[in-house]
């Protein structure tokens with residue numbers, strides 16, 4: 186919707202109006218429809234995963250009542266969509282750019298959070314950028330793309346390719362109107378093509394991720410969801426803790442498989458998804474390594490998450506939690522007693538009660554010799 190608003194604001198408003206009309210007639214307490222910012226998307230994704238991972242509730246006597254009390258750090262959030270991608274994490278460093286800085290007070294604790302949303306770096310738009318940047322200069326109606334498995338073929342057109350504002354600036358009338366994309370299935374060439382969409386030559390801050398965007402040093406664990414999960418799940422890389430090299434090896438193996446073989450093995454997966462796993466794998470590695478600065482050492486800090494406790498990882502739950510004030514800024518008033526003291530007092534008073542009852546019973550009982558009249 187953010188891209189649509191850039192290319193056709195009227196159409197974006199029409200979509201919103203249609204959403205409003207539909208939801209207004211639903212039984213929900215509809216509060217309006219709007220296009221959230223990239224910063225919101227990052228923030229709500231971060232809230233969602235930390236809420237579901239139970240990372241907010243800590244350091245309180247309320248918590249001492251929880252059976253598995255633990256002191257926890259928050260987890261960073263990595264969200265890969267179709268149009269944009271977000272990185273959000275708590276940072277102890279100075280956040281040099283105001284646009285990337287968020288402050289939350291949740292359950293009585295302050296969080297300084299770094300976030301950035303890269304529009305046009307969701308996986309669909311990144312694929313488009315990669316194609317455009319590596320189009321052959323000659324007027325050729327076949328484009329050989331190493332990011333698709335060999336034997337894969339798809340027809341496309343210049344108008345379709347350049348229809349997104351992410352690439353429209355590169356639009357050229359030189360190329361063929363219609364062309365065919367043919368896969369050559371080469372991971373290393375694909376990665377080189379993907380790298381061409383990351384600009385790391387300028388940085389107006391002390392440190393940057395890419396495209397001149399400030400990013401502090403990566404801190405803590407990360408949960409990667411949405412397309413990060415879809416792709417890693419397909420490549421069977423979400424359960425086991427594979428090293429970065431092993432992950433690259435797995436993606437390389439997948440890229441080198443002939444398309445016919447892949448299609449036969451996974452007949453039920455949508456062709457759009459199946460055909461893009463080679464590109465997506467190479468893109469994810471490049472984004473995380475070259476873009477954000479993950480490496481062989483901190484790769485283990487990333488967990489690929491689909492659902493957490495049965496709920497989808499994504500920005501929507503965080504948005505709802507925020508809108509309904511489900512995460513209070515302050516801690517609820519804590520009970521006067523901690524769990525340990527409470528249990529101790531209960532045991533003490535129980536024993537005391539039994540003692541009193543026993544004493545009363547003994548005190549009121551007549552001795553047997555008295556009952557029989559013997560002194």
Ligand SMILES: Nc1nc2c(ncn2[C@@H]2O[C@H](COP(=O)(O)OP(=O)(O)OP(=O)(O)O)[C@@H](O)[C@H]2O)c(=O)[nH]1
Nearest residue numbers: 265266267268269270307308309411412415416458
């Ligand atoms: N492999 C696979 N890909 C999926 C699936 N569902 C969605 N995708 C793709 O994953 C990417 C992210 O999808 P979503 O999480 O729906 O994100 P989105 O809302 O399109 O993303 P933004 O608009 O950028 O926020 C897109 O490229 C989708 O085409 C799925 O079940 N399997």
